[in-house]
Amino acid sequence: MEISEHKEAPSVIDRYYTRWYRTDLKGNACEDHCVLQHSNRICVITLAETHPILQDGRSIKSINYQISAGCSRLKNKVSGKSKRGGQFLTEYAPLCRIMCTDGVEYTIFSCIRGRLVEVNEDILKRPDLLLQKPSTEGYIAVILPKFEESKTVTEGLLSRAQYEEVVSKRANQQPEPC
Numbered sequence: 001m002e003i004s005e006h007k008e009a010p011s012v013i014d015r016y017y018t019r020w021y022r023t024d025l026k027g028n029a030c031e032d033h034c035v036l037q038h039s040n041r042i043c044v045i046t047l048a049e050t051h052p053i054l055q056d057g058r059s060i061k062s063i064n065y066q067i068s069a070g071c072s073r074l075k076n077k078v079s080g081k082s083k084r085g086g087q088f089l090t091e092y093a094p095l096c097r098i099m100c101t102d103g104v105e106y107t108i109f110s111c112i113r114g115r116l117v118e119v120n121e122d123i124l125k126r127p128d129l130l131l132q133k134p135s136t137e138g139y140i141a142v143i144l145p146k147f148e149e150s151k152t153v154t155e156g157l158l159s160r161a162q163y164e165e166v167v168s169k170r171a172n173q174q175p176e177p178c
Contacts, residue, residue, distance in 0.1 A: 012136075013136065016038060019034055019036060021035070022157055023158060023163065026092065032050045033046070033111050036139075042117070045108070047108070047130070058101070058102065060101070060127035064099070073095060076119065088113075088114070094108070096140060098130070114144050114146060114153065115145075116141060116143055
């Protein structure tokens with residue numbers, strides 16, 4: 001009897017979510033974001049593997065969901081099945097600011113249009129989750145696109161293959177890698 005090699009089962013993320021990417025956000029090299037889109041329209045905003053925060057053993061000093069004097073993503077309150085009351089976000093709406101211990105600050109953007117369902121308050125208490133498990137427990141926020149926009153919400157985002165192509169082109173362009 002021949003024993004076949006067992007392939008590792010796909011993760012929950014790989015099984016139930018489609019990964020979409022936005023690269024070089026607002027013209028900032030390598031500041032890449034990932035949108036995990038579930039078939040039920042829910043989108044989870046995370047850092048892409050290539051984001052500078054996840055590189056070179058960086059550590060996080062603070063995470064701030066206070067976007068401006070009058071706007072805190074922590075004050076977002078939703079109710080009901082359609083998540084009424086959630087803050088409406090455009091593609092370039094800031095979600096939070098992350099300050100690294102080396103003094104560099106990064107703004108994380110929503111990447112898609114929709115209602116803010118929740119922000120991940122766990123990363124405020126445990127910023128290491130963002131570094132260790134960026135696609136799962138270290139996510140930034142959850143956004144629900146409008147139903148009528150759910151099919152077009154990923155226009156302008158890159159598929160996994162397109163993202164990998166961008167990353168490999170960056171690696172081949174020498175002077176300043178990310």
